[in-house]
Amino acid sequence: MRFIPLASVVLGSWLALPVAAADAQPWLQRLAAAEQSQSFQGHFVYERNGSFSTHRIWHQVGADGVVRERLLQLDGPVQEVVRVGGQVQCSSSAFADQAADTQIWPVRPLNIAQVGESYDVRVVGASRVAGREAVVLGLIPRDQHRYAVEMHLDEATALPLKSLLLNAEGQLLERLQFSDLQLVESAEADLHASGECKPMQVVEARSSVADAWRADWLPAGFVLKAVTVRPSSISAESVASLVYGDGLASFSVFLEPLGGAAVEEARSQLGPTVAVSRRLSTVEGDVMVTVVGEVPLGTAERVALSIRSTVGEASAVQ
The missing domain is CATH 2.50.20.10 (Lipoprotein localisation LolA/LolB/LppX)
Structure with missing residues (x-):
């Protein structure tokens, strides 16, 4: 052939x-x-x-x-x-x-x-x-x-x-x-790892994280695969991660409480990997929503815009 x-x-x-x-x-x-x-x-x-x-x-x-x-x-x-x-x-x-x-x-x-x-x-x-x-x-x-x-x-x-x-x-x-x-x-x-390889922090899975957030829109075929929580680099709170996959491709939605930090929204693409960040206002404070994965940029943007907190009303900061 x-x-x-x-x-x-x-x-x-x-x-x-x-x-x-x-x-x-x-x-x-x-x-x-x-x-x-x-x-x-x-x-x-x-x-x-x-x-x-x-x-x-x-x-x-x-x-x-x-x-x-x-x-x-x-x-x-x-x-x-x-x-x-x-x-x-x-x-x-x-x-x-x-x-x-x-x-x-x-x-x-x-x-x-x-x-x-x-x-x-x-x-x-x-x-x-x-x-x-x-x-x-x-x-x-x-x-x-x-x-x-x-x-x-x-x-x-x-x-x-x-x-x-x-x-x-x-x-x-x-x-x-x-x-x-x-x-x-x-x-x-x-x-065996060399001395340059830094141990990863233990990642804790919390089912309650998935219950606290929802995506109003996901591409057909993508389902929630994993939920993780790890320490934040900009606040005392933790960063939640929701991982979605279609059986081959995947993307992650990172949810990071800002705690008053000034962080700009952004969008970028390097090869197949895209990253889209938007600020979201919730009843518990502002959160930075970041979608990272190997999906088209427009798809990642639409997912980022659809993320909602289930704790009260949530709306994007203008």
Whole structure:
């Protein structure tokens, strides 16, 4: 089967492709299980906004089934993350407070049933990445509130050797691509964090947080996945985080009491990642609502505008 770049699919030739949706289901199932069943290590390149960085990853599946991984950036600022059982243990990133709410390369958390509702998934060809044969999946969003994804899956393991995110115009927003992949066990020393990796603060989950807030609008297919609470950097109160996902993509809504602090509203985008902040007035004081995730900017803005406190009336500060 020949390989057709997903950019052409996004631009309108999807229905004309000689591909079969049924062929994609087994690959999705293998992809969803790959992270939990296969140890590996290797190097990959990350590209965003025309900038490149190189990384090393050690990914170990223990005898007890617990996954431990260490990610290290090899150029530019020192960036390191260690995660055990899906939880971030330490991070050297300036955005360490958000690290627990974001997915770390290489596997995105998949909910196959959800993915099928929000994306048209097809096998669109074959390729070769890092010297390994791969099957190419195209995941085309069914609406404008998420990005198209092209995944090159290793034929032997279904691990993602390459992943591209594209917007509705077919423009590349993000590339993740292995340059080498070794299906070997990692040495214990390789999985240990360096002194640059700062321990993450314990995150407390509170179901009452979800009850205190609501979103009057969410993109179809996105549901609440997790609720966390952590200390604020600008006040004595805590920052609540509501994480929403569609089975593939995700975004977080951070709710930070301002305690009188002067903070400006903002909107930004770097590659596929957007951040939209707005000030919200509630009966308990002003709160900064910030939506961060890999969704289109207009989608994040609409979510931010829809957030309401369930404790009395809430209205945006003009």
